Amino acid sequence: AQSVAQPEDQVNVAEGNPLTVKCTYSVSGNPYLFWYVQYPNRGLQFLLKYITGDNLVKGSYGFEAEFNKSQTSFHLKKPSALVSDSALYFCAVRGSGYSTLTFGKGTMLLVSP
Amino acid sequence: DGGITQSPKYLFRKEGQNVTLSCEQNLNHDAMYWYRQDPGQGLRLIYYSQIVNDFQKGDIAEGYSVSREKKESFPLTVTSAQKNPTAFYLCASRVTWGEGNNQPQHFGDGTRLSIL
Numbered sequence: 001a002q003s004v005a006q007p008e009d010q011v012n013v014a015e016g017n018p019l020t021v022k023c024t025y026s027v028s029g030n031p032y033l034f035w036y037v038q039y040p041n042r043g044l045q046f047l048l049k050y051i052t053g054d055n056l057v058k059g060s061y062g063f064e065a066e067f068n069k070s071q072t073s074f075h076l077k078k079p080s081a082l083v084s085d086s087a088l089y090f091c092a093v094r095g096s097g098y099s100t101l102t103f104g105k106g107t108m109l110l111v112s113p
Numbered sequence: 114d115g116g117i118t119q120s121p122k123y124l125f126r127k128e129g130q131n132v133t134l135s136c137e138q139n140l141n142h143d144a145m146y147w148y149r150q151d152p153g154q155g156l157r158l159i160y161y162s163q164i165v166n167d168f169q170k171g172d173i174a175e176g177y178s179v180s181r182e183k184k185e186s187f188p189l190t191v192t193s194a195q196k197n198p199t200a201f202y203l204c205a206s207r208v209t210w211g212e213g214n215n216q217p218q219h220f221g222d223g224t225r226l227s228i229l
Contacts, residue, residue, distance in 0.1 A: 009153070041223070041225070043221050044203070044218075045220070049215070049217055099161075101158075103156040105153060105155035106153075
């Protein structure tokens with residue numbers, strides 16, 4: 001079985017401050033990890049992925065994520081938040097023996113001016 | 114432009130009625146997926162298909178049916194057996210050949226289904 005936990009329903013941060021959205025996972029074998037963002041009444045947009053290699057992955061719109069195998073975590077980060085980053089963020093995992101993604105329940109990011 | 118088109122954007126269902134949600138992609142992707150999104154519950158997999166004329170049940174398939182007669186199309190029917198169909202439905206696709214397992218899913222913009 002594979003699972004994803006996003007422990008925070010909502011994260012609040014002021015514009016210009018760094019942000020972190022947390023994700024932990026459980027999977028058999030090597031994990032393929034993904035972050036997506038969703039704006040209201042829209043589909044999910046891909047931000048970044050970890051497959052193998054460097055633990056720090058850089059993605060779209062200045063976002064990055066750090067893979068930590070020992071803590072089974074894949075936290076999303078950005079050095080300086082923008083109001084336009086306010087959206088719903090999903091972490092997802094697929095184990096190497098699986099053909100489907102399992103998504104977390106999502107974290108709402110609110111960036112205040 | 115390549116992408117995934119879901120239609121209609123909004124759909125209303127009467128009691129006892131079946132409704133079909135359309136999903137078309139021109140990305141030449143082999144695999145297609147249907148998800149249901151409810152507030153606070155994330156995305157839950159309804160059905161998926163990795164090849165034409167074949168599909169598998171996901172975690173919440175009861176009350177839904179699909180077909181995959183063409184590579185580009187993966188329609189979802191919400192049957193009258195689905196007693197709580199009000200939700201946001203998302204279709205996705207991805208490459209499966211080569212480095213396919215490394216590739217992300219691409220999503221359409223969803224269909225919001227409500228009960229009259």
